[in-house]
Amino acid sequence: MLIFVIIPAYNEAGSIGNVIKDIRESVKDFMLRGDRAGVVVVDDGSTDETSRVAKEAGAIVLCHCVNRGQGASLATATKYCLLNNADIIIHFDADGQHDATDIPILVRTLLDGQYDIILGSRFLGRALNIPLFKLITLKIAILFTRLFSGISTTDTHNGIRALTKHAASVIQLTQDRMAHASEIIDEIKRNNLKFKEVGVTIRYTSYASQKGQSIFNAFSIVCDLIGSKIQKILNSKF
Amino acid sequence: MLTPIQLILVIITILIIARTIFKWKKKELDTVNLVLWLFFWFCVIVAVLYPPVTTVVANFLGVGRGADAVIYFAFALLFYLIFRVSIRLYKIERDITKIVSRISLGEKRKDE
Numbered sequence: 324m325l326i327f328v329i330i331p332a333y334n335e336a337g338s339i340g341n342v343i344k345d346i347r348e349s350v351k352d353f354m355l356r357g358d359r360a361g362v363v364v365v366d367d368g369s370t371d372e373t374s375r376v377a378k379e380a381g382a383i384v385l386c387h388c389v390n391r392g393q394g395a396s397l398a399t400a401t402k403y404c405l406l407n408n409a410d411i412i413i414h415f416d417a418d419g420q421h422d423a424t425d426i427p428i429l430v431r432t433l434l435d436g437q438y439d440i441i442l443g444s445r446f447l448g449r450a451l452n453i454p455l456f457k458l459i460t461l462k463i464a465i466l467f468t469r470l471f472s473g474i475s476t477t478d479t480h481n482g483i484r485a486l487t488k489h490a491a492s493v494i495q496l497t498q499d500r501m502a503h504a505s506e507i508i509d510e511i512k513r514n515n516l517k518f519k520e521v522g523v524t525i526r527y528t529s530y531a532s533q534k535g536q537s538i539f540n541a542f543s544i545v546c547d548l549i550g551s552k553i554q555k556i557l558n559s560k561f
Numbered sequence: 562m563l564t565p566i567q568l569i570l571v572i573i574t575i576l577i578i579a580r581t582i583f584k585w586k587k588k589e590l591d592t593v594n595l596v597l598w599l600f601f602w603f604c605v606i607v608a609v610l611y612p613p614v615t616t617v618v619a620n621f622l623g624v625g626r627g628a629d630a631v632i633y634f635a636f637a638l639l640f641y642l643i644f645r646v647s648i649r650l651y652k653i654e655r656d657i658t659k660i661v662s663r664i665s666l667g668e669k670r671k672d673e
Binding site: 365383385386387388389391392395398399402403406497499 | 655662664
């Protein structure tokens with residue numbers, strides 16, 4: 324079995340090294356049992372040392388020559404993994420918010436329950452030091468996704484997920500930026516994928532806060548969601 | 562006798578028409594769009610030189626004044642153009658992403 328952990332990264336030189344190290348540590352058990360695992364970082368047009376740090380930490384690095392967003396980076400990395408015969412693909416954030424020890428739990432749940440996709444949920448797990456405005460925006464996003472996708476989840480905009488090869492190949496990501504998260508939920512419904520939410524830990528560290536957890540950033544998620552729905556309607560009609 | 566505003570508008574419109582024809586000659590504009598734009602700017606010149614024409618059109622459409630009809634029409638046209646530009650922009654964004662993604666995967670393959 325081949326597991327790839329994919330990390331979209333934009334100017335994350337400060338955190339990416341430790342994130343990769345933690346991930347490599349967390350998949351050791353699988354490797355001891357004869358499975359293979361790799362970390363794929365998409366350097367999404369960074370102007371800092373993200374690529375160099377990621378390579379030195381042992382990751383496979385794909386470079387976007389200009390910044391295209393998290394959704395676009397996930398799409399590029401997914402293509403790479405599928406071309407290299409991945410069996411399981413994990414989505415993971417670069418800013419150190421996620422806990423790498425959640426990865427084996429996601430993989431085991433995926434395999435044991437024969438699911439197509441496992442979604443990490445901070446509201447079933449732990450959201451440490453979550454800022455109030457972030458909490459409110461996330462709740463609005465959850466409500467919005469529930470209304471438009473008809474799928475009930477407890478956490479829409481969580482970047483940690485585990486997908487089988489089948490799920491990764493049928494999910495078509497067209498939203499380049501933050502709205503890809505709700506697009507994945509739409510795609511689960513469209514493709515009738517079997518999914519489950521698993522509690523994970525999200526840490527709102529001071530580094531992550533510096534990386535743009537502003538009120539504008541939080542509200543831009545909702546604007547992006549509304550924009551993406553309008554775009555999709557326009558695209559399908561014209 | 563032309564008023565200054567009529568003169569300015571006519572000159573600007575003629576310049577735009579010249580530019581439109583120039584773009585068509587350079588094949589940056591197709592013939593259908595050329596005809597549509599020329600027709601539009603011709604209507605603008607007629608409306609500028611003979612403002613009562615707009616009142617005739619307005620009355621025919623059931624709008625009170627000619628100036629109102631022009632504004633309604635201008636708004637509708639502007640919204641349509643913004644709509645077209647946003648669709649085009651969305652497609653261009655998608656295409657850029659496809660190209661960037663392909664380049665990154667191609668470079669990786671070369672490295673390996």
